[in-house]
Amino acid sequence: MSLHRLARAEEIPPGAMRLFPLGRRGIGVFNVGGALHALNNLCPHAGGPLCLGEVTGTTLAGAAPYALQWIRPGEILRCPWHAWEVDITTGRTVTDPARSVATYPVRVEDGWIVVEVED
Amino acid sequence: MAIIEPEMRGRNPRILDCAVHPAPKAGDDLRAYMPEPWRSRPFPGLQRYFYPAPNGEADPQGATDPEQTAQDVLGSASAAILLPLTRGLLPDADLAAAICRATNDWLAAEWLTRPGFYGSIRISPADPAQAVAEIERWAGDPRMVQVAVTMQSHQPYGQRAFAPIWEAAARSSLPVAVQIDGGSGVEYQSTPVGEGHHYFEWSALYPLNFGVHLASLIAEGVFARLPDLQFVFADGGLDMLPPLQWRMDKNWRPTRHEIPWVDRTPSAYLREHVRFLTRRREGPADAATRGRWLQLADAGNLLLYGSGYPGWDQCDPAAATLGADAEMSAQILGASARAWYRRLAV
Amino acid sequence: MARQAEAVTAPREVAVRVVDADVHPSPKSPEELRAYLPEPWRSRAWSDQVFNAIGSPIYMAPNNAQRRDAYAPAGGPPASDPAFTERQLFEEAGVDYAILIPLTVRPVTNPEHEAAVAAATNAWMADTWLGRYNRHGRYRGTLRICSSDPELGAAEIEKWAGHPGFVQVMLIPYARAPYGQAMYRPIFEAAARHNLPVAIHVNRSPGQGLMTPVGFSSYFFEHHSLYPLFYASHLTSILAEGVFERYPSLRVVFVEGGFSWLPPLLWRLDRTWEACKDEIPGCRRPPSSYLRDHIRFSSQPIEEPARLQDLMQVLEWMDAEHTLLFATDYPHWDYDDPGPIWNRLPERARARILAGNALELYHLPATRPDGPRGLPARGDGAQ
Numbered sequence: 029m030s031l032h033r034l035a036r037a038e039e040i041p042p043g044a045m046r047l048f049p050l051g052r053r054g055i056g057v058f059n060v061g062g063a064l065h066a067l068n069n070l071c072p073h074a075g076g077p078l079c080l081g082e083v084t085g086t087t088l089a090g091a092a093p094y095a096l097q098w099i100r101p102g103e104i105l106r107c108p109w110h111a112w113e114v115d116i117t118t119g120r121t122v123t124d125p126a127r128s129v130a131t132y133p134v135r136v137e138d139g140w141i142v143v144e145v146e147d
Numbered sequence: 148m149a150i151i152e153p154e155m156r157g158r159n160p161r162i163l164d165c166a167v168h169p170a171p172k173a174g175d176d177l178r179a180y181m182p183e184p185w186r187s188r189p190f191p192g193l194q195r196y197f198y199p200a201p202n203g204e205a206d207p208q209g210a211t212d213p214e215q216t217a218q219d220v221l222g223s224a225s226a227a228i229l230l231p232l233t234r235g236l237l238p239d240a241d242l243a244a245a246i247c248r249a250t251n252d253w254l255a256a257e258w259l260t261r262p263g264f265y266g267s268i269r270i271s272p273a274d275p276a277q278a279v280a281e282i283e284r285w286a287g288d289p290r291m292v293q294v295a296v297t298m299q300s301h302q303p304y305g306q307r308a309f310a311p312i313w314e315a316a317a318r319s320s321l322p323v324a325v326q327i328d329g330g331s332g333v334e335y336q337s338t339p340v341g342e343g344h345h346y347f348e349w350s351a352l353y354p355l356n357f358g359v360h361l362a363s364l365i366a367e368g369v370f371a372r373l374p375d376l377q378f379v380f381a382d383g384g385l386d387m388l389p390p391l392q393w394r395m396d397k398n399w400r401p402t403r404h405e406i407p408w409v410d411r412t413p414s415a416y417l418r419e420h421v422r423f424l425t426r427r428r429e430g431p432a433d434a435a436t437r438g439r440w441l442q443l444a445d446a447g448n449l450l451l452y453g454s455g456y457p458g459w460d461q462c463d464p465a466a467a468t469l470g471a472d473a474e475m476s477a478q479i480l481g482a483s484a485r486a487w488y489r490r491l492a493v
Numbered sequence: 494m495a496r497q498a499e500a501v502t503a504p505r506e507v508a509v510r511v512v513d514a515d516v517h518p519s520p521k522s523p524e525e526l527r528a529y530l531p532e533p534w535r536s537r538a539w540s541d542q543v544f545n546a547i548g549s550p551i552y553m554a555p556n557n558a559q560r561r562d563a564y565a566p567a568g569g570p571p572a573s574d575p576a577f578t579e580r581q582l583f584e585e586a587g588v589d590y591a592i593l594i595p596l597t598v599r600p601v602t603n604p605e606h607e608a609a610v611a612a613a614t615n616a617w618m619a620d621t622w623l624g625r626y627n628r629h630g631r632y633r634g635t636l637r638i639c640s641s642d643p644e645l646g647a648a649e650i651e652k653w654a655g656h657p658g659f660v661q662v663m664l665i666p667y668a669r670a671p672y673g674q675a676m677y678r679p680i681f682e683a684a685a686r687h688n689l690p691v692a693i694h695v696n697r698s699p700g701q702g703l704m705t706p707v708g709f710s711s712y713f714f715e716h717h718s719l720y721p722l723f724y725a726s727h728l729t730s731i732l733a734e735g736v737f738e739r740y741p742s743l744r745v746v747f748v749e750g751g752f753s754w755l756p757p758l759l760w761r762l763d764r765t766w767e768a769c770k771d772e773i774p775g776c777r778r779p780p781s782s783y784l785r786d787h788i789r790f791s792s793q794p795i796e797e798p799a800r801l802q803d804l805m806q807v808l809e810w811m812d813a814e815h816t817l818l819f820a821t822d823y824p825h826w827d828y829d830d831p832g833p834i835w836n837r838l839p840e841r842a843r844a845r846i847l848a849g850n851a852l853e854l855y856h857l858p859a860t861r862p863d864g865p866r867g868l869p870a871r872g873d874g875a876q
Contacts, residue, residue: 073400075830080562089408093307093372096407108561109828111401123400123412201768302708303715338726339705339719341670347733347769347776348671348726351761355722359705362715386761387721389803390753393796394718401555401826402714414799428764430757436810440757443803460768 034141040064043102047079050145054079057134057141058116060103065116066143067105068130072121076109078129086113086122162224162464163481163493166381166424166453169216169231169258170209180249180256190242191234195330198346200459210457213258220456221263223464225481226493228265228292228453229258230324230381235331236273236299243271248281251291259290265491267295267324272309279315286319292490294321297328298356298382301335305363313369313376320489322377322422325360327353354382354426358391361421365395368408370416377487381453383426385444392417417449422487424453425467425479427460437470447475451484506860509589510844511831512851514791515694515748515820516582516591518622521569526597529613529620534606551699552716556826563824571824575626582823583631587831589848589861591823592660593622594635594748599698600667604642611637611649615659623658629862633660633855635692640664640680647679654687660855661690661746666723667702673730678739685740690789690854693727694748695720724750725758728788732762735775737787744787744854749822752790756810759784784816789854791820792846793829805837814842818851 034048040059047054047069054069056079071078085101104122105114113122119131133144171177174192193209209231210216220227233250237243247269259266268285270278285291294316302308304325316323329337336342337353357380364370364378395413403409430444431437441447452468455461468476485491520526527535563581565574572578582588595618598611614637623634636659638646646662653659662684664672672693684691703709703716710716724747737743762780770776790811798804811817819835821828835843852859 075832076560076828077562082556082561087404087407089368089371089410093310093368094408106401106556108556109826111555111826113401113404121400123403201772298707300707303705303710304707306708306711335704335706335708337706338671339723340666340668340672340726341674343671343726343730343733344674345733345769345772347762347765347773348729350769351758351765352726352729353706355725356706358719358722359707359710359715362718363710366710366712366715386757387754389798390721390751390757390796390807391718393753393798393803394721394751395714396799397794397797398714398718402712405712406714428761428768431760432764439806443806 030145030147032143032145034143037136037139037141040141043083045079045083048143050143053077055132055143055145057143058083058105060116063117064134064136064141066132066134067114067116067119068132070129071107071109071112071114072127072129073107073110073112076107078105078107078114081108082106083116159223159464159480160225161477161481162452163484163491164220164224164227164454164456165379165451165484167216167220167227167229167456168209168458169213169229169254170211171253172211177246177249177253180252181245185242185245185249188242190237190246191331193232195235197330198349200346200350213261213264216456217261217263220454226263226265226491228267228488228491229254230267230295230326231269232326232328233269233271233297235328236297236301236334237271237332240271240273240277244274244277244281247271251281251285255288255290264290265292266290267293268321269295270312272296272300272304272312275309275311278312282312282315282319282321286321289490292321292488293324293379295324295326298325298353298360299327299329299332299334300360303363304360305365305367305369307367310369313373317373317375317377320375322379322488324379324381325357326381329353351428354380354384355387357382357384358387361391362395364420365409365413365416366406368406370420371408371410374419377420377422379422379424379451381424383423383429385423385446385450386429386440388417388423388449389444417445421449422451422483423449424451425462426455427462427466431470434470438472441471441475446471447478448483450479451487452480504862507863509848509852509857509859509861511586511588511819512848512855512857513582513586513588513591513821513823514746514818514851515793516593516823517572517596517825518578518593518618519570519573519595520597520617521573526613526617529616531609531612534609551697551703552710552713554713554717554826558826560824560826560828575622578824582821586821586823588821590631590633590851590857592633592635592851592855593618594663594692594694595637596694596696598637598639599696600641600665600702601698604639604645607641608639608645608649611639612652615649615653619653619656619658623656627658631861632658633857634658635660636662636689638662638664638680640668640677643677643679647683650680650683650687650689654683654689659689661692663692663694665696666693666727666750667695667697668727671730672727673732673734673736675734681736681740681743685743688742690744690746692746692748693724693750695723695750720750721754725754728758729762732780732783733773733776735773735777737783738775738777744789746789746791746818746854748791748820749793750790751794751796752792752811752813752817753796753804753807755790756807785812789816789818789850791818793820793822794827795829795834801837808838808842814845815850817846818854819847
C-alpha cells in the first residue's frame with residue numbers, strides 16, 4: 029500500500045473532478061459537496077474511462093404513474109461510453125449494485141489531498 | 148382435419164390447448180347478436196382481401212362447427228381456450244366495440260355451452276371505457292378466462308391511454324391475449340419499412356410486432372404498476388424473444404433514468420407477466436438444436452401450447468414439444484398454462 | 494547494403510489483427526460539408542440538422558450518442574480531428590483498418606436534395622478521410638446515396654465506382670418500401686456490377702419512418718431495442734424477392750442492427766419457405782442457404798446476455814466465423830472494444846470475426862505498414 033499526495037485541497041472544489049496518473053488507467057478524485065471520493069478510471073461494465081463521464085443526478089419513480097423525482101444531483105457519474113450510472117459515493121453501479129468500480133481511501137492532510145492505493 | 152400424430156391420439160388430460168379459433172358460419176351471423184343501429188351497419192366480413200395462405204384457404208378464418216371442433220380438439224386435449232377473431236382495427240371505435248360485444252355473446256351462446264371450451268373476452272382498446280365495461284360485463288362468468296385484443300394497434304399497448312383496460316383485466320385475473328387480426332381495417336403497414344409483397348413476408352414478420360408491444364409495456368411501467376397483469380402473445384414469437392430481451396436489458400442500464408419506474412432488468416418481468424403460444428414455424432427443425440433453443444429461450448416457463456386449430460399451419464403437440472425433455476414437454480403442453488390461467492380449473 | 498536501403502524506404506509490414514467495420518467520421522462543422530454541396534443546393538438555406546452527423550434528438554441515445562471522451566482537445570465533433578481519431582482508434586483500440594461510414598445523409602422529403610447531400614458527403618470524404626487524412630492507407634469509405642430514388646442512387650455509385658477508397662454503398666433502413674422490391678434494382682445492380690457490398694445502417698430523420706406497424710414508441714429504450722425489426726424486414730424482403738439470385742455477386746451487410754436475431758429469423762424463414770416457396774419463385778433455395786455467400790453482420794453493439802454461453806451459442810448458430818464482422822462504432826456512445834469477449838472464441842473464429850471476414854469482403858490486404866499510425870515509426874529500417 030502506498031500513499032500519494034496529489035494536489036492542494038482547494039484545487040478540487042465541490043463539483044469538480046481531477047484525474048491523476050495512478051495505476052493503469054488513472055484515478056479520479058471527485059469533490060461531492062465537500063466530501064472527496066477517489067474512483068478508478070475504469071468502468072466495471074466495459075472498461076470505459078469512467079471518470080471522464082458526466083457528473084449528474086438521477087431519477088426515481090414518484091408515487092403517481094410517470095412521476096419523476098430528480099435525486100442526488102452531483103453524486104452520480106455517467107460513464108462516457110455506455111452511460112452506466114455509478115454512485116460516486118460508493119462506487120456501485122445504479123442498475124447492478126453487484127458491479128462496482130474500485131474506490132480508494134482519500135483524505136485531506138495538512139491541506140493536501142492524499143489517496144491510499146494498493147500496490 | 149385435425150393433424151394429431153397417431154401416437155398423440157386419445158385424450159390426454161394433461162394437454163391444454165390455448166389457441167383454437169372459432170368463427171361464425173357466415174360473417175353476417177354475428178348480426179343476430181347486435182342491437183340496432185349496429186345490426187344494419189356495413190362492416191368488414193370474415194373474408195378479407197389478404198395474402199392467401201399456401202394451401203389456398205383464406206387466412207384468417209376459423210372453425211365454424213362446435214361439434215366437429217370438439218371432436219378434433221378435445222380428442223387430445225382436456226380443454227381448449229377459444230380465441231375468435233373480430234373484424235380487425237376499425238376506424239369507428241363504437242362499431243368496433245359493438246362487434247366485440249356481439250362476438251362475446253355469440254361465443255358464450257354457441258360455443259361455451261360445451262364442457263371443455265373456455266372463452267376470450269374480445270375488446271377494442273380504441274375506447275378504453277367501453278373496453279373496461281365489456282371486461283366487467285363478463286368478469287363474473289367463469290367460462291371466460293382471458294381478454295383478447297388485436298395485435299394491430301395505432302399505439303403500442305404500454306402507452307398510457309390503455310392503462311384502465313389492463314387494470315380491469317388484472318383486477319379480474321384475466322390474462323390479455325394479443326392476436327393478429329389483419330387485413331380488414333385501418334391498420335398501419337405490416338413492417339416498419341413498408342408492406343412486403345407476399346404471404347411469406349407477412350406471416351414471418353407480423354408476429355414480430357409482439358416486441359413493440361412488449362417493449363412498450365415494460366418501458367411505460369405497466370408491469371411495474373400492475374403486478375397481476377399478464378400478457379399472452381398468441382401468434383408466438385418466443386423464438387425472437389431472447390435477442391429482444393438481451394437488447395432491452397442492455398439498453399435499460401443507460402436509460403433507466405428516463406424510465407425509472409422500470410426498477411429491474413426488463414427480462415425480469417417476463418416470467419411473471421408474459422407468455423407465448425406455440426407456433427409451428429418457429430425454432431430449429433431438428434430436435435437436437437431445437438432442444439438447445441428451447442432451453443435458451445426459457446420455453447419451460449414461457450411457452451404454452453396452442454394448436455392454432457383450424458389454421459393451415461396448426462401445431463400438434465408433437466411439433467410443439469420437439470426437442471423438449473419430458474419435464475419441459477409437460478410444462479409446454481399444459482402445466483404452465485394451468486398455472487397461468489388462474490380462472491381455469493381443469 | 495541493398496537490403497538496408499530497401500528497409501529504409503519500405504516500412505515493415507505487420508499482420509492485420511483488427512478490421513473495424515463501422516467508424517463514423519464527421520465534418521468539423523456544417524460549413525465544411527456545405528462547401529461540397531452542388532448548386533443550387535449550396536446557396537439555399539438549410540437547417541444545420543441536414544449536415545449534422547451527431548444525430549436527431551428524436552430517440553436520442555445516451556451521452557448525446559457520443560463517446561464523451563472522443564471530443565478532441567482541438568474542438569469539433571467526435572471523429573472530426575484526424576490525429577485524435579488515429580490515437581483513439583489505431584493506438585488505443587488497436588484497429589488496423591477502418592471502414593468509414595459518414596452519417597451525414599438523412600432521409601429528406603426531396604430525393605434530389607438527399608442525392609445532393611450524398612454527393613457532397615462523398616466528395617468531402619474523397620478529399621479528407623480517404624484523401625489527405627489517409628496517407629497511412631488504413632481507411633476505406635462507404636458511398637452515401639439517395640435510396641428513395643434508386644436511379645439517383647445508382648448514378649452516384651457509377652460516379653465513384655473507380656475510386657479505390659470507396660468499398661461499399663450504404664442504405665438507410667428507415668425506408669418507404671423494403672429493399673427486396675423491384676424499384677431498388679438499379680442500386681443493387683450497380684453495386685453488384687462494381688463489386689461493392691451494400692451496407693444497411695441506421696441514420697434517423699424525424700417522421701413516419703420511425704413508426705412501427707403498431708405505432709410510435711415513446712422512448713429511445715424501445716426504439717433502439719427494436720432496430721432488428723427494421724433490419725429483419727429488409728432482409729426478409731431481399732430473400733423473398735430473390736435479389737441474390739438476380740445479383741449472384743451481391744453482398745449485403747447489416748451494420749449496427751444486432752445479430753442474435755439472425756438464427757431465429759432464418760429458422761422462421763426456412764420453415765415458412767417450405768410451405769410458401771411456390772409464392773416466391775425468386776427465392777430458389779431455403780433462405781438460410783444464402784447466408785454464407787451473401788450476408789454479413791457487424792458485431793456492435795454486442796449483445797450481453799446474462800449467460801455468456803447463450804451468446805456463444807448464437808455465434809455458432811449464425812456461423813459467425815464466416816458471417817460476422819467486428820465493429821467498434823467509434824466514436825459513438827455504444828462503442829465496443831475489440832476486447833476480451835472475443836477471446837472466448839476458438840482462435841480461428843476469433844481471427845476471422847476480428848479481421849478475416851472483413852479482409853475478404855472489402856478486399857483489404859492482410860498486412861499494413863508498421864507504426865502506430867501506419868507510417869514508419871522512428872528507428873524503423875534499422876532493425
